Amino acid sequence: MAVDFDLGPAADRMAGLLEAVPRDRLTAPTPCAHYALGDLIQHVDGLSLAFTAAATKAAPAPGTPQGPSGNAAALGDDWRTRIPVQLAALADAWRDPAAWEGTTRAGGVELPAAVAARVTLDELIVHGWDIARATGQPFDCGEPELRACLEFVSRFAPGPDGSPAPEGLFAPAVDVPADAPLLDRVIGLTGRDPAWTAA
Template identity: 60%
Template structure:
């Protein structure tokens, strides 16, 4: 894939989802095993910062720690702070330089191009997770989904569907003619039919 995706639509969608998560939902389960909605939002907060550093190739002293997933780590002003971080993330990946050379995220060295696709995939897939956990609707752009599928499918194939540690769990079977978003969600170890009421 020669062109680089724009992370802004996924970042804006994530911010809109977060704005509509009431406090009482923060303890709700998510499609991510053993992860509450509050913990997943904390993860998004951390990854937005980590992948902004990755794009800018400008890291804090001691490097970028892996994003956490702990609801207790959410700052009191998270509804304002995380959308700001998401805006900064999208802006950082608009620079062609972000996609060049090597960078690191969460303590892992990886090519800039790969880091950008990981960031987009995190926004799209965790956006779906948060929407499902919060009982909100979700619709990603076709171009975003195709970019994520092009990134995820080879990794799933190499793992024989067993999952990629640190990224996603074992793939879930869906019909070959399933919608593209359902195929992406299934490849990343989630059931496209998951709802919060099932748990």
């Protein structure tokens, strides 16, 4: 199967955001309502390992979360240098066409590998935006990435007749104008307010 998109730009962007996180901000709120900033960074730590294993079809490394992660106490002191290395390995793993073939596992769930790649892109873009907003950093994302992410998250938005979102991966969508920028539309569909700012 062909590689539909390169995760490198999203992984590099996330690494840059993490490297610039102020040391005194780990308890700050984020647009992801259940996570303080340190919790969210630990979630990124876990997903970088889990989705690398998903790409290689390998058993997750010992200690890799098998379900939702998000506990700043488990982050470790070397996160600022360690997670960017993991993100680079993640992007590299998904550059192999074999990563996109067949099925794989992530977070204890079996799913088509191509879907796992889209989940990975969504996680990197949406949580990258979360971290940028929580720390007052700019966030700029390319249109091809955003279109792939919008196509994915649109599957989980409530139906036009008001029917609930399938499998409820996200909080209820926030209404965003139809002509809003692509990033705002993605963010709104994941249950976040595109106008959210840190207090």
